[in-house]
Amino acid sequence: MGISERIYSIPLKHIRISECNARLTDKKIGIEELAQSIKRHGLLQPVTLRGSYGNPPYELIVGQRRYHAHRLIPKSTIEAVFCGDINDWEAKILSLTENMHRVELNHADKAEAITALYLHYNRNDRRVSRELDIPLRTVRDYIKIEEQATAKAKRLLREGRIRKADVKRVIDAAQGDTNKADRLLDKMPYLSKYEKSRAVRYSQSHPKASFEEIIEVSQKQVIETTIILSLPKEIVIALNKAAYKLSMDRESVARKALSDWLENKGFLKGQI
Amino acid sequence: MNRKEDQENIIARLIANTRRKKRPDNLIEIARDIRRLENNLGSLKTVSETIGIVPDMLRQFLSVERLCPEVERLVKERKIDLVNIVHYMRNFEPQAQRLIAREVIAGRLSANDIRVLAPLQKSLPHLSIDKLISRVQKSRDIKVYVAYFLVPLRSKNTGALKRRFEKIVGKAEIVSFTVKGQLGTLKLTPVGQKKLREVAKKHNLSLRKFVDMIVLK
Numbered sequence: 001m002g003i004s005e006r007i008y009s010i011p012l013k014h015i016r017i018s019e020c021n022a023r024l025t026d027k028k029i030g031i032e033e034l035a036q037s038i039k040r041h042g043l044l045q046p047v048t049l050r051g052s053y054g055n056p057p058y059e060l061i062v063g064q065r066r067y068h069a070h071r072l073i074p075k076s077t078i079e080a081v082f083c084g085d086i087n088d089w090e091a092k093i094l095s096l097t098e099n100m101h102r103v104e105l106n107h108a109d110k111a112e113a114i115t116a117l118y119l120h121y122n123r124n125d126r127r128v129s130r131e132l133d134i135p136l137r138t139v140r141d142y143i144k145i146e147e148q149a150t151a152k153a154k155r156l157l158r159e160g161r162i163r164k165a166d167v168k169r170v171i172d173a174a175q176g177d178t179n180k181a182d183r184l185l186d187k188m189p190y191l192s193k194y195e196k197s198r199a200v201r202y203s204q205s206h207p208k209a210s211f212e213e214i215i216e217v218s219q220k221q222v223i224e225t226t227i228i229l230s231l232p233k234e235i236v237i238a239l240n241k242a243a244y245k246l247s248m249d250r251e252s253v254a255r256k257a258l259s260d261w262l263e264n265k266g267f268l269k270g271q272i
Numbered sequence: 273m274n275r276k277e278d279q280e281n282i283i284a285r286l287i288a289n290t291r292r293k294k295r296p297d298n299l300i301e302i303a304r305d306i307r308r309l310e311n312n313l314g315s316l317k318t319v320s321e322t323i324g325i326v327p328d329m330l331r332q333f334l335s336v337e338r339l340c341p342e343v344e345r346l347v348k349e350r351k352i353d354l355v356n357i358v359h360y361m362r363n364f365e366p367q368a369q370r371l372i373a374r375e376v377i378a379g380r381l382s383a384n385d386i387r388v389l390a391p392l393q394k395s396l397p398h399l400s401i402d403k404l405i406s407r408v409q410k411s412r413d414i415k416v417y418v419a420y421f422l423v424p425l426r427s428k429n430t431g432a433l434k435r436r437f438e439k440i441v442g443k444a445e446i447v448s449f450t451v452k453g454q455l456g457t458l459k460l461t462p463v464g465q466k467k468l469r470e471v472a473k474k475h476n477l478s479l480r481k482f483v484d485m486i487v488l489k
Contacts, residue, residue, distance in 0.1 A: 163391070189395040192411040193388040221414050228419040228465075230480035 006053075007046050009077045014056035015049065017064055020091035035069040036133050043070075046079040050091055053082055061091045107145075108158045114139060115146040144171060152182045162189060169196050173203035173214060183211045195219055226251075282309050286323045290333075299347050299358055303336045332359040340366035343373045351377050360386040368401040375405060379463040385412065416447055417465035419458045419483045423451055430456070436486050441467045458483065 047063025060067055061083060070078045083094060114128060118139070121127045125143060129136040141164060145157070148171045156162040166188045174181035188196060199218035203209055209217075231239070243250045262268035282305045289295045289302045297305075309319045320327045335358045336347055343361070346352045357376055360383060361369050372389070375381035385408050393404055423430070430451045437458060438446060445464025450457050460468065465479075472482030 189391075192392055192408050194408075194412045219411070221410070221412070223414045223416055226415065226417045226465075228417055228480050228483070230478065230484075 005081070007079050007081055008053050010049065010056075010058060010080045011077050012067070012070060012075065015058050015060050015067065015078070015080075017067070018050060018059040018061050018091060018095075020059075020061060020088050020095055031065060031068050031072055033133055034065055035072045038066070038069055039073060040133075043079050046081050048083050048094065049080045050083060051085060058082075059091075061095050107164065108154060111142045111146040111154075114142040118143050141168060144168060150178050150181050150185075153185055156185060166196070169200050173200045175203060175207045180211050180214075184214070187211075187215060191218060198222065279309065279312050282312075283323060286325075290323065290325050290329070295353075298350050299333065299336045299353065299355060300344065303334050306330055306333055332356065335359040335362040338362040340369050342366075343369045346373055346377065354383060356383040357386060360390065363390060364401075371401050371405065375409075379466075380409060381405065385409070388412075415462050417460045417462065419460070419480065421456045421458070421483055421487045423454050423456045424488065425454070433487065436489065437468075440471055440486070456487065 043066060045063075045066075047066050048061045050059040050061050058080070063080075067078060083091075086094070114132070117131070118125055118128050121131075125139050126136060129139045132139070145153070145164065145167055149157075149167050153162070153167045153170060157164065157167060162185060167185075170181050170184045170188055173184055184199070188199075191199065195218040198220075199214050202217045203214050206213075239250050239253055242248075242253045246253065248256075259268060285297065286302065286305050286309065289297050289305075295302070306316075306319060309322070310316050313319055313322060316327050316330055320330055332355050335355075336344065339347065339358065339361065343352070343366075347358065352358065352373060361372055364372060372381060372386060376386075385405075388408050389404055392408065393399075393401070396404065396407075399407070423433070430449075433451075433456070434446075434449045437449065441460060441464040445461045445467065447459035447461060447464075448457070449459070468482065469479050472479045475482060475485070477485060
């Protein structure tokens with residue numbers, strides 16, 4: 001099974017997908033993103049066709065998603081190499097091998113690559129997001145973990161034993177204390193989301209709190225009180241208007257207005 | 273009715289059901305319409321473009337297809353009618369779905385709680401679903417609704433006043449009821465607050481004014 005070294009530009013209309021192609025499901029997942037990437041950077045790897053150049057139609061053995069992305073752009077040709085006249089089994093093996101070996105990059109690899117690019121672009125995360133076509137928030141998450149997570153957190157992530165969201169919570173809760181961070185890593189997956197939020201909130205307002213204290217507080221239920229008020233019609237209308245304009249719910253607007261007034265009058269110290 | 277008219281009806285129904293707060297149809301019927309339109313148009317993406325709803329939202333509506341028959345019946349009866357609740361329930365085993373449904377109908381489990389349940393079950397696989405549910409219920413913040421009111425000078429029987437509120441919202445939904453001097457404080461659970469609000473609405477009054485009306489009755 002020798003693959004030709006020469007790359008040819010083949011019209012898409014001369015290509016049909018081989019029944020030997022290993023990718024049977026998820027054929028079109030992420031095709032739009034792939035098409036965007038091809039538009040921006042070009043095709044990085046040619047597709048593989050059965051047979052030899054000059055005898056269309058050609059059978060597509062490897063690169064089904066790249067082929068669909070080209071059709072979506074739309075492009076009329078695609079770069080391809082030829083694997084010669086192989087039989088169906090050989091074609092199946094070739095397709096399978098390519099898909100089996102091209103495993104998804106794990107979290108650590110992605111984080112390392114994204115952070116390297118971020119440093120290369122003088123810490124410009126927006127540029128990284130633009131170049132890689134991934135959301136800015138995702139880029140920031142990877143950088144945060146790469147730069148601030150402990151070695152243990154990175155190992156657990158690599159092994160799939162902790163979620164990215166929990167590592168971020170631990171970073172926020174530990175406030176730079178690596179010992180505390182490593183202990184929180186062991187506990188975090190067993191807390192409910194409500195407890196996790198309380199652990200982070202408490203740690204941020206009490207940076208010197210010990211691990212035991214954080215866990216104890218996180219497991220205590222908080223009573224959230226809503227006072228039922230009677231408001232004049234004009235205030236209700238104004239509240240609705242503010243909620244609409246600021247894209248907030250009425251309760252949040254009322255809370256903000258009340259806390260601002262209390263702070264201005266000196267009854268409340270610090271933000272809530 | 274020809275195919276075109278039928279398709280137009282489905283589109284109109286789907287728009288009415290996905291854009292309004294008060295949906296005319298239950299979630300089972302909506303999912304069925306989405307599937308029929310998908311069959312007619314060829315893909316979920318085309319359905320999404322036709323009715324102007326993102327594919328992820330359509331998939332949430334289709335989550336009803338993954339419910340066990342008993343829970344499906346509750347959805348049909350509109351005892352469970354929130355799309356995000358159904359969406360978060362879809363990955364649980366049938367027995368867990370039944371338990372979650374029971375708690376949802378009783379007002380003891382919210383969509384957010386069900387969302388919290390799934391990762392917790394993954395971390396604590398040895399715990400039974402009812403223990404996990406109780407763990408989530410005990411870990412969430414407690415929401416209390418407070419109404420302050422002035423007790424008229426002539427009124428001395430605060431016990432009778434408390435019973436008036438109990439009659440409307442149920443004893444279990446009153447967290448506390450106190451009267452100090454002329455100032456009364458009524459603390460309600462979220463379910464109690466909802467019940468009181470519903471009755472107030474029937475009287476065409478705001479919740480606050482309805483409390484005053486009960487006090488002054």
